[in-house]
Amino acid sequence: MSKPDDKTTGISADTDSTEAEVSSAGGIAKGQGDEVGGFVILFFIIGFVASLIIGWVVFPKLLYSQKTQPIDFNHALHLEAVSDGCESCHIFRDDGTFAGVPGNAQCSDCHQEVQGDSPEEKKFVEEYVAKEREVPWLIYSKQPDCVFFSHAAHVKKAKMECVTCHGPIGESTSLKVYEENRLTGYSRDIWGKNIAGVKRETWDRMKMDDCAECHEKAAGKKSSVQTDKEACFVCHK
Amino acid sequence: MKEEQNHEKAKRFGMVIDLDKCTGCGACMVACMSENNVPFKEDESKKLDSITWLRVYKLTNGKPFPDAEICYLPRPCQHCGGKGDHGHSPCVSVCPATATDYSNDTGIVSQIYTRCFGCRYCMAACPYHARYFNWWDPVWPDGMEKYLSPNVSVRMRGIVEKCSFCFHRYQIAMEKAHYEGRGELEENEYQTACTQACPANAITFGDLNNPGHAVHELKKDKNAFRLLERLQTNTKVYYISSREWVRRAGDNYLEKEKK
Numbered sequence: 001m002s003k004p005d006d007k008t009t010g011i012s013a014d015t016d017s018t019e020a021e022v023s024s025a026g027g028i029a030k031g032q033g034d035e036v037g038g039f040v041i042l043f044f045i046i047g048f049v050a051s052l053i054i055g056w057v058v059f060p061k062l063l064y065s066q067k068t069q070p071i072d073f074n075h076a077l078h079l080e081a082v083s084d085g086c087e088s089c090h091i092f093r094d095d096g097t098f099a100g101v102p103g104n105a106q107c108s109d110c111h112q113e114v115q116g117d118s119p120e121e122k123k124f125v126e127e128y129v130a131k132e133r134e135v136p137w138l139i140y141s142k143q144p145d146c147v148f149f150s151h152a153a154h155v156k157k158a159k160m161e162c163v164t165c166h167g168p169i170g171e172s173t174s175l176k177v178y179e180e181n182r183l184t185g186y187s188r189d190i191w192g193k194n195i196a197g198v199k200r201e202t203w204d205r206m207k208m209d210d211c212a213e214c215h216e217k218a219a220g221k222k223s224s225v226q227t228d229k230e231a232c233f234v235c236h237k
Numbered sequence: 238m239k240e241e242q243n244h245e246k247a248k249r250f251g252m253v254i255d256l257d258k259c260t261g262c263g264a265c266m267v268a269c270m271s272e273n274n275v276p277f278k279e280d281e282s283k284k285l286d287s288i289t290w291l292r293v294y295k296l297t298n299g300k301p302f303p304d305a306e307i308c309y310l311p312r313p314c315q316h317c318g319g320k321g322d323h324g325h326s327p328c329v330s331v332c333p334a335t336a337t338d339y340s341n342d343t344g345i346v347s348q349i350y351t352r353c354f355g356c357r358y359c360m361a362a363c364p365y366h367a368r369y370f371n372w373w374d375p376v377w378p379d380g381m382e383k384y385l386s387p388n389v390s391v392r393m394r395g396i397v398e399k400c401s402f403c404f405h406r407y408q409i410a411m412e413k414a415h416y417e418g419r420g421e422l423e424e425n426e427y428q429t430a431c432t433q434a435c436p437a438n439a440i441t442f443g444d445l446n447n448p449g450h451a452v453h454e455l456k457k458d459k460n461a462f463r464l465l466e467r468l469q470t471n472t473k474v475y476y477i478s479s480r481e482w483v484r485r486a487g488d489n490y491l492e493k494e495k496k
Contacts, residue, residue, distance in 0.1 A: 096416030097409075146351045146390040148408050152416040223342040225324030226332070231340035233347035237390055237405045 056195050064179040064188050070135050071128075072120045076173045086162045086170060098151035101137045104129055138178040140189040141166060141206060148237040158218065167203035211235060249318070249344035250402055251445040251473030252432070253455040254311055256483055258439035259293075261309030266291050268434030269313075272403060274385045276375030276392070288369040290314070290400040291431055298482045308483045311440070313431065314367040314400035315464060315472035316346045322471060328359035328368065336397075344445075344473060345402050353396040360397060364465050365472075368399045402442075403429040424450050445473060462487045 082088035089102045107129070114125045128135050143149055154160045162170070179188035192205035199205055202214075215221075215230050224231040269291040270277065281287045291313040298306045319325030324339030326346050332338075336352035337359055339345075360368040374394040377385070385391060388405040392398045410426040424443050432442040443450030455461070456475045462484045463472045478484055 092416060095409075096413035144351070146349070148388075148405065150408065150412040150415065152412045156418070157415040221342070223340045225329055225339040225341065226335045227338070231342060231347065232335075232338045232349045232352075233340055233343070233345055233401070233404050236347070236349050236351075237388060237408060 060195055063182055065182055067138055067178040067180055069138055069175045069178060071124050073175050074118075074120075074173050075170050079170050090162075092152065092156075096150075096152045101139065104132070104134055138180075138187075140176075140178060140187050142187055143190070143206070144186065146236055148235055164202050165206065167201065208235075247341055247344070247446065249322070249445040249473060250407075250427075250443070251316070251344070251452055251456070251475065252313065252402075252429070253441045253452045253458075253461070253475045253477060255439045255441075255455075256308055256310060256476055256478040257480075258437045259309045259311060259435075260437055261293055261295065261307075262436065263293055264434045264436055265311055265431035265440065266293055268430040269400070272386060272389070272430035273401070274375075274389050274391050275398075276371070276377070278373075286372055288371070288398065290367075290369070290398070296483060296486050306480070306482070308478065308480065308486075310476065310483075311431070312365060312367065312464070313429075313474060314346060314402070315365050315470065315474045316344060316402060317470035317472050318344055319471055320469045327362040327364060327470060331358040331362045333358065343404075343407065345404055345407075346399075347401065347404065348397065348399050350390060350392045350396050350398065355395040355397060357397060364468055364470065368397050370397050371395060406430075460484065465489070 078089070079085070089106060091099045091102070091106075093099055107124070111121065111125055111129055114122050124135070127133070154165075155162070180186070181188065181191070190206045192199065192207070194200075194204065199210070202210075212229065215234075219230055221230045222228050223234075226232075266289060269275065270289070273290060275288055275290055277288075278286055291311055294310045294312055296308045296310055298304070300306070317326035317328075318339070319327075319330075322344070324341060326339055328337050329339045329346060333356060334352055334354050336349050336354070338347045338349070340347060355370065357370055360370060371392055371394050375391060386405075388409065406429065407422075407427045410422050414420065414422055414426070424447075427442075429440075429442050432440040441451050441455055443452040445452055445456060447453060452475075455477070458477050460477050460479050461475045462478070463475055464487050466472075467488055476483075476487065
């Protein structure tokens with residue numbers, strides 16, 4: 001700022017005004033530099049926050065479609081009425097395979113006629129039992145095609161509780177929303193609800209690493225030559 | 238303690254194929270393809286494109302008419318254990334994706350389709366041509382996808398597949414055993430599809446380590462041999478033939494070389 005001052009001093013009559021102009025112009029230039037830097041940081045923060053919101057809030061909403069079950073089943077109510085816990089309805093077949101979700105044949109033992117005054121039960125009896133249609137239940141824990149899972153090995157041999165993987169579904173009075181990954185078609189229960197991948201309970205996720213974690217601890221086998229863990233051909237098919 | 242050791246004893250599933258009994262009918266190939274959802278092509282004569290987990294080869298002794306002889310040789314994956322059975326199979330050693338693996342529990346070389354990215358190193362490494370590459374997605378005739386076996390996952394374009402010794406049958410048999418509170422299987426509970434389909438009973442399958450299984454004795458037959466034994470791949474598929482030239486055909490012997 002001193003240089004323009006030196007040049008202008010004593011040369012022209014309106015030095016004062018020039019000086020004033022020049023000095024004020026210098027002041028503006030300096031102030032602009034600061035503000036640009038501020039804007040860059042501001043825009044970075046805005047962009048950062050926006051991408052976090054998009055990635056953590058908007059994207060999961062886009063990725064998962066929300067589906068409701070055809071019938072809102074009350075697990076708690078039924079668990080009170082049966083004697084053998086989960087296995088009363090979710091049975092093993094004689095060949096050791098697991099039947100999974102019970103079919104109409106089992107339900108209609110009791111629900112041939114409408115018993116209570118629940119609209120869901122009425123819907124079930126009228127829409128499915130009377131018309132001899134099976135309910136197209138959405139399976140929360142359905143695994144990919146390449147996975148072989150033996151319920152007998154876990155429940156019968158290793159004596160694991162259903163809750164360990166499936167969570168306290170037996171205590172629920174209403175079925176939760178089924179979230180389907182639009183890209184893969186798998187249930188969100190496989191990947192887990194927590195977008196950061198934090199796992200608090202054993203049933204929060206059903207990915208391969210979650211199976212492997214327990215297999216390493218419980219089975220402790222090192223039959224795989226490649227990985228020094230349990231062999232791939234145990235759970236894969 | 239002794240019982241526990243018995244329970245944990247490693248199995249080595251293997252096969253003994255009696256070539257004197259094999260008529261080359263191909264029933265094993267058909268059974269294998271339908272059991273394992275192996276995709277077939279419109280033109281199966283295009284051998285670079287067709288996939289056969291188990292292929293029946295035709296061997297000839299190369300002599301003119303009165304002495305001409307033929308032998309049929311079914312070739313599944315040989316499930317190499319490698320030297321000392323440490324699992325250094327040719328394919329397992331080279332796989333960069335951990336897609337193929339050797340299990341010390343069963344001695345079976347596995348192929349995990351979702352893991353494979355199709356580099357085909359294993360195909361180059363396999364001395365038995367037992368591995369096949371899916372150049373195309375499988376195309377099933379209309380409605381046939383409903384008849385596929387749910388026990389075997391279907392492969393997609395761009396990956397390698399091979400015989401698994403019908404491992405899904407082992408899984409299913411073990412599931413039943415767990416349900417009934419058993420730790421071990423009977424010999425007849427786990428048999429491969431080709432074994433059961435063979436009308437001549439040429440194929441015998443079982444645990445090579447288990448003295449109670451038929452293969453344990455059969456593999457000690459004086460006419461038993463394995464393919465390319467000198468590579469020390471230590472395969473688990475044994476062949477039996479009473480004919481000298483067939484046994485010689487099992488390895489790359491020089492013309493004048495004595496076995």
